[in-house]
Amino acid sequence: MSKIRQAACVGGGVIGGGWIARFLLAGIDVKVFDPHPDAERIVGEVLANAEKAYAMLTGAPLPPRGKLTFSKTLEEAVAGADWIQESVPERLDLKRNVLTQIDAAARPDALIGSSTSGLLPTDLQRDMKHPKRLFVAHPYNPVYLLPLVEIVGGEKTSAETIKSAMDKLVPIGMKGVHIAKEIEAFVGDRLLEALWREALWLIKDDICTVETLDDVIRYSFGLRWAQMGLFQTYRIAGGEAGMRHFLAQFGPCLAWPWTKLTDVVDLDDALVEKIGQQSDEQADGLSIRELERIRDENLVGIFHALKGGHGGKGWGAGKLLKEFEATLWASAGSDKTLHDTARPLRLVETKVSPAWVDYNGHMTEHRYLQVFGDTSDALLRLIGVDLAYVEGGHSYYSVETHIRHLGEAKLGHAIYSTCQVLSADEKRLQVFHTIYETASGEAIATAEQMLLHVDTKAGRATPAPAEVFAKVNAIAAEHAKLPTPEGAGRHVGQKR
Template sequence: MAKINQAACIGGGVIGAAWAARFILGGIDTNMFDPHPEAQRLVSEVMANAERAYEMLTRAPLPNKGTLSFSNSIEEAVRGADWIQESVPERLDFKHGVLAQIDAAAHPKALIGSSTSGLMPSDLQRGMKNPERMFVAHPFNPVYLLPLVELVGGEKTTRAVLEDAKDKLATIGMTGLIINKEIEGFVGDRLQEAFWREALWLIKDDICDTETLDNVIRYSFGLRWAQMGLFETYRIAGGEAGMRDFLSKYGPILAWPWTKLTDVVDLDDNLVEKIVGQSDAQSGQRGIRELERIRDQNLVGILQALKAGDEGRGWGAGELVADFEAHLWKTAPKPQLNPTSEPIRLLEVKVHPAWIDYNGHMTEYRYTQCFADACDVLLQLIGADIDYVKAGHSYYTVESHVRLLAEAKLGDALYVKAQLLPSDGKKIHTFMWLYRASDDTLLSTYEQLTLHVSSKESRSVPPLPEVMRKLKPLIEAHADLPAPDAAGRSIGQRK
């Protein structure tokens, strides 16, 4: 599979720093060049938010983090890179100078993507010696969470380059959509610009304030668009007759003089002050990093919800998260099981904000989630992984018992240990402990019985030999361990 071996980011602003975070969390060593005196601090703050978001996004094993190195020149940054992402300010003359330096110093086969949000790739290519490998790779903020990249080639860009870029992006959880023709603003920004223009008129004419406008979006069609986009949403609005009926009913409305999309609002000082004042009041004077963290947490929640849709296959952007996780599981080093006569350590995790309830503690079902994730690790260790499930075999939990003994709070590092109680492979009887890592406080225990099932036969059957071969030494290693005190407890039994 195509992959990015080394990346370079030229420009470390909001977009460039987020590109670097996406590369690094994808396991790719990345060189950064930005002459801004505060570049390292700004990039490190974006990286911290990105790592926090990824802790919430997936339990799939991320690759070892890539190394971020700051370079003293463009030439130094692009040396050895096979993907170079330019994210400097939106001035054509300035970009020409930067791209010329990149072109002269980069390997002739290195891909060069520009994060421009509107400049034409043919204009950007002008003067390059190797223009066929340069294209627009327009992302959406935050780049480390939102998966879309608009891939737009110029007159001299080869289709093979765009296809190669698309394949490489998939390995870091992004989807490259190839736009058929170059056009100012591409697709995403054209749609946003039209929406933005009408929004400015609504504020200028005092139809509503900025908070009301944002609430209209996030409480209505914004939720629909997050999963189905525009046309599929409208197709449903057409009922059983579909899109044809929708167009016949609502198409004539387009001729009504509702909007001012062809009329440009004058962003004079009064309108600027009105928007700034309303926006500041709306945000409650929260700082930019706090707003980014709130945004990331909400996006992760939406992505996780969409990932669970359509019978676990995912829907919308959630499908891309599911695909990314499948890629991570497939490419991660296979965990090795080394049985000893001690309980096995299975999981390490941090309590993140989405796990906190109204009391400020980790909510009840998250304790069970920790044990469920630990069970998944155990199944990975014995070879009952995703491929095993796809082949028609799995372990199903048929009985469990959880005790909640102490509170876990935001940011606590936790770990799970497990002991196999008498098991035969067809059934796995497990006892687990959840601890806080800082002081080894026991937070919870969990007893679980799982049965091996053939999904094709819809009944319990012995596991396949390759799974039993890995499981048997662990069963034997734990056979002489004393049963945990809480094993076999019933609800309400005294401690």
């Protein structure tokens, strides 16, 4: 699958900054051109939030962060890039002028995407010498977390460009959706515009406040939309008879005067001030950056919930995250790098994120188990039990775990875990893990686990293949020379 080797971003505001963060955290070097005097500060703040979000989002090994360079000219920024993302203000004349400059300075085979929210790509590519490589790549804020990109071609955009753009989004964890015909505002913003128009009328007519309206969304259909969208949600609403019954039952309602979708509200000074004041009260003193971090934490929580959905196969955005993590593990070389087997293997490095702590700011119990599980998974990858091995019908299953809590992992603390193989035979693997606080080196928790090699299709324990057993046995032989770790063999309630 083709990958983006070098990217250029023209415009570094809210959307442009999100694109920059998405590229950099995917290991892609990015050159940026933005004449705004505060561009470097704004991009830096967006990137800081993105890094915090990714630390919560996944424990998979991210590639080394790409190199960020701020260029003095547009031409300098786009030279050598194979994906160029334009994210300047939403004015046709400005975008058309910038895109024409990009077209003149970019490599002939470079892809050029526009972040426009609704302008037609045909209008944007009018003055370009190479219009076939221009397309709309409309993302959603925050770009570094929300994976969707609407891909829209103009009259002169080639089919090869569309396919290449769709393919290149996959390795950076995004999902491109091809909009078959160009239309103003595409699909997502047309839906949002309809909801936004009705919402403004409800506020203007004093039906509710902005807080009440947001509560209606986030405590009801917003939760359904987050994981099933609109049509699948309504299919369920039709009961056993499905979508046809739903349309027959609720279709007539569309003719009733329930909405003002064809009427445009007058956003006069009084209504603007009314909405502004209610929005200020709703924010309750939280800054934009604080609200962004809260939003990111909430989105990460939804991703994690959806990742475990559908019997562990993942659902919606969670399934996409699961697939993205699989590519990250594969790109990391399946952890086949050499480790010093003369000591316990240091296998996991992470930080205690806001999504991992309880009301006391301490890491919750199930997160300890998660880190220990990640440590076991890292050991398994080291001996050849990777995703391909599991998909082939074999794996190691944990059949017994004993955890001791020796200290406290707190919000923001860097931690790492080690693994010592206590014993191994053809079917069994006994390991002892320890979590340490990175700064102090203090042991925070330990876990002793017994794993069985299983044939997942047959549902029973089976001997590991010779090549796998040889690798684990070699580690076990070296670790047998180490002292038995304190706490190995203990049981719950045993006195010290």
